[in-house]
Amino acid sequence: MGEVTILKIGKNLIVPIQIELHDQSARKLQRDILNYIEKTGAQGLLIDVSAVSIIDSFLGRLLVETAKMAKLMGTETVLVGMKKEVVLTLIHLGLTMKNLHTALNIEDGLALLKSLTGRTYEKNRK
Amino acid sequence: MKKTENNKNPSRAEVWEQEISIYEDIILARQKVKVMMQEMGFSVLAQTRIVTAVSELARNIVIHAGGKGRMSVCEVSKTGKRGGLKCIFEDRGPGIENIEKAMQSGFSTSNSLGLGLSGAKKLCNEFYIESFLGKGTTVTIIEWLP
Numbered sequence: 001m002g003e004v005t006i007l008k009i010g011k012n013l014i015v016p017i018q019i020e021l022h023d024q025s026a027r028k029l030q031r032d033i034l035n036y037i038e039k040t041g042a043q044g045l046l047i048d049v050s051a052v053s054i055i056d057s058f059l060g061r062l063l064v065e066t067a068k069m070a071k072l073m074g075t076e077t078v079l080v081g082m083k084k085e086v087v088l089t090l091i092h093l094g095l096t097m098k099n100l101h102t103a104l105n106i107e108d109g110l111a112l113l114k115s116l117t118g119r120t121y122e123k124n125r126k
Numbered sequence: 127m128k129k130t131e132n133n134k135n136p137s138r139a140e141v142w143e144q145e146i147s148i149y150e151d152i153i154l155a156r157q158k159v160k161v162m163m164q165e166m167g168f169s170v171l172a173q174t175r176i177v178t179a180v181s182e183l184a185r186n187i188v189i190h191a192g193g194k195g196r197m198s199v200c201e202v203s204k205t206g207k208r209g210g211l212k213c214i215f216e217d218r219g220p221g222i223e224n225i226e227k228a229m230q231s232g233f234s235t236s237n238s239l240g241l242g243l244s245g246a247k248k249l250c251n252e253f254y255i256e257s258f259l260g261k262g263t264t265v266t267i268i269e270w271l272p
């Protein structure tokens with residue numbers, strides 16, 4: 001099974017999930033992301049799930065957890081590109097991904113990250 | 127031409143079977159069901175719902191039944207009219223003590239979300255569960271073409 005590439009662009013980490021993750025590789029990705037945040041001090045984390053056809057309770061929970069952990073490290077997370085079928089299925093399943101910032105695509109996601117991290121920066125300055 | 131078509135229908139009752147023992151098997155099960163649903167002409171939404179249910183039920187076998195189980199999938203038909211897909215998840219795990227409780231969303235013995243069984247039920251047209259303590263659990267789901 002392949003690996004997910006983590007890209008550092010500017011102050012953000014971009015993680016496009018292009019392969020079907022089984023539970024252990026999803027957990028490994030979570031560890032890799034957190035290690036990367038620690039190493040690079042990235043301000044924003046953008047996870048692109050536009051190529052992911054299934055988000056079940058395990059992956060959904062893992063994504064929410066990853067965002068929470070990133071937040072504790074001072075990094076804001078935006079999840080982008082969730083397919084409409086996946087959104088409807090998550091609602092059926094009863095998994096609310098509240099507290100997780102989402103955007104339609106990478107461009108919107110980056111704009112959202114900018115406003116989110118900008119705000120933190122100003123708050124810290126005061 | 128006609129003959130081959132007639133011959134084709136009965137042989138459609140093919141059954142796909144695979145073991146569910148490790149995490150990779152969950153992905154294999156998902157892929158198989160997805161391809162079958164695509165071939166049968168299910169919508170992307172139906173595929174997404176059912177494959178998600180498959181993922182939950184297969185993972186339950188890996189986590190709660192020690193990976194001692196299997197999935198079988200076959201096409202079914204309702205009085206010769208609508209076609210459907212049936213997936214059976216059968217395991218030789220410890221069984222479920224209280225099915226009613228296990229079916230409640232939020233109930234989990236593994237400190238998880240407890241969404242798997244209740245969610246899977248909501249995601250498909252028909253859902254049946256049977257469990258015997260010390261013997262194992264069988265969950266059957268069916269999705270009909272519209």
Ligand SMILES: Nc1ncnc2c1ncn2[C@@H]1O[C@H](COP(=O)(O)OP(=O)(O)OP(=O)(O)O)[C@@H](O)[C@H]1O
Pocket residue numbers: 057058182186187190191217219220221222228229233234235236237238239240241242243244263
């Ligand atoms: N195949 C099975 N064999 C034995 N027990 C099972 C099986 N499937 C489910 N259970 C029991 O039913 C409970 C509820 O299952 P369900 O899938 O809803 O939640 P979960 O697996 O605990 O959490 P989640 O699926 O949300 O990660 C489980 O905690 C487990 O005790």
Ligand SMILES: [Mg+2]
Pocket residue numbers: 182185186241242243
């Ligand atoms: Mg479960």
